Amino acid sequence: FGDEGAANHTRLCGGYGEAGVELFVYGQVAFNDQAPAPKKYPARQTLEASQAIARLHGLDGQHTVFAQQNPNAIDAGVFHNDVIAVGNGNTLFYHDMAFLEEERVLADIRSRLTGAELEAVRVSSEEVPIEDAVASYLFNSQLLNTPDGMMLAVPGECREVASVSRYLDALVQSGGPITSVEVFDVKQSMRNGGGPACLRLRVVLSDEELKAMHRGVLLTDDLYERLTAWVKAHYRDRLSQADLADPMLLQEVRKALDELTGILGLGSIYDFQL
Template sequence: MKHFEANFDGLVGPTHNYAGLSFGNVASFSNAESVSNPKAAAKQGLRKAKALADLGMTQGLLAPQERPDVHTLRRIGFSGTDAEVLQKAAQDAPALLQACCSASSMWTANAATVSPSADTRDGKIHFTPANLVDKLHRSIEPSTTGRILQATFADPKFFHHHSHLPEHASFGDEGAANHTRLCAEYGHAGVELFVYGQEATNPSALKPKNFPARQTKEASSAVARLHQLDDESCVFMQQNPDVIDQGVFHNDVIAVGNQNVLFYHEQAFLETDTKFAEIQAKINAEMHFIEVPTHKVSIQDAVASYLFNTQVITLPNGEMAIIAPTNCQENQAVSRYLEELVTLGTPIKQVKYFDVKQSMQNGGGPACLRLRVAMNEIEKAAVNQNTLLDDALFTRLNQWVDKHYRDRLTAKELADPQLLIESRTALDELTQIMHLGSVYQFQR
């Protein structure tokens, strides 16, 4: 039976804006208060997803969340009509309003951790939504994320859905951005690499000094238990605290893997040699550990270009390709390195560039926009087929974006009651296009 890795990209929501909410994310902070273009952002994401579908990849889409999140604003004490709630929040707590308007669910690498059926003891694909407790604007996502995932992967014969972990700092979970599955073939049992920033319950453990370590070892271990993974299927590795303090807020900003390839920066991890030996001992394949040395690409250049927030994919012909943002092409050191990489005899044979600058300016590259789900043809047939991208859905979603999205949005406009109406109208139509049922709270 054919096995493959599907990508489920996040649709950019109508309130895509630059509020600079993510402390520790250099791009997000540096572009705070800039004017965004939600329409361009959504179309850039759709073009990238369609290009991968045209390459022969299985490509799905995950719906955005309702924003502004009036329900959260009501939970924290704002009352009245929806328009009054927005007005009061803008006046009394503008930072809270901005958090409740973030379109950050577009970065579905943080949506959940996924373990394929080849790895789990019950032979099902497991999903655990990330609790994202480190950032207010993201911590309000998990419940809706769970409903969207269940509407997308609905058949309990094939898919096992878990609730997100307890909402406590000890279980800070950032989803697949800190998780990489390595394997010989997608249908073979693999090694799931969980990368964490700190061991929260160990006061003497190493952790960064300036920026938060969002992923804890405790969360990674809990997800592995929930997903029914054996010890031989897991490796737990700590991210280098020094690179977190340089703006590497997730592991997928400094490393990316696919099948038997791990592409990483020299400074990415602690105990690199020991943990790589453990991976090699546990995996039934010859691993390719591709190290990018600091003297060729600095941490600053890696973060600015998002060299490691690229997607490494296996094309239908068996070759691997890197899906990179055009920012990599525009960075001299990174562009020069990628030109060299494809000549080194590794499985990575080509680089394809895509413009996702609307996402990049908020701190998310191509890999942030996708959730990877390894599956087989039977499991694919059990997926909500209205979420899988083809020519017809691509055309319809572009028309949907043209109809409902603004081409200019500032932080001050987030309190506009009309924006809430526009967003709800758009999402109501999207649930019909993608057959999502009642995933949003405003639906009756």
């Protein structure tokens, strides 16, 4: 039941407030030794784990698609689906090596998607070899809606890999749903194994829901400055084994958390604050 689910799940829809299609991508079938599976690297997501997530969340089977990731892509270093595909709204941006049964997967999504037609933006291996896709984290990006179309937020490494940079220039001129590309320096995240996709978690709120939220956690210029000062004051740049045995570290962490809840106006939420 290998599960690293968030990196292997995409929701496609006509509108954020409408019913959509839940796309679960798995690396192998755990209970079938004869099913296709990667040979070099282990598959981190199993079909059985994906099915359990869908079942426990009460998802409608008519709006759920299970797709196997191409084992050859996993062996090329694509451990999670978010390194080979990204979706937003009715758009699926993916590499031709993303899925084991590409046409079947696309057909399943199209048959279940309501309120909009699927926009499948396919990147071929001739345009971007799988090795370049992995090295640049092209698909470990964010697709964001803008008034002029969708914007693809990519890591700076995408401009350092020639094939990817050329592809991005052609993409915005193609007349497709992705109309702009913005490059961001996320080297610290990349060096720890994550690009912009690690920021993909989004909860869309109505105006009424937004007004009901606690105001202290909404980012403003002032809050950004206060949080930056808090990080500089409390974040260590290294931690040793001896530090972990020092009782003062606990006091240090509690002091930092106490200040943070004060900055955000959350009140006493930790046991040590009671």
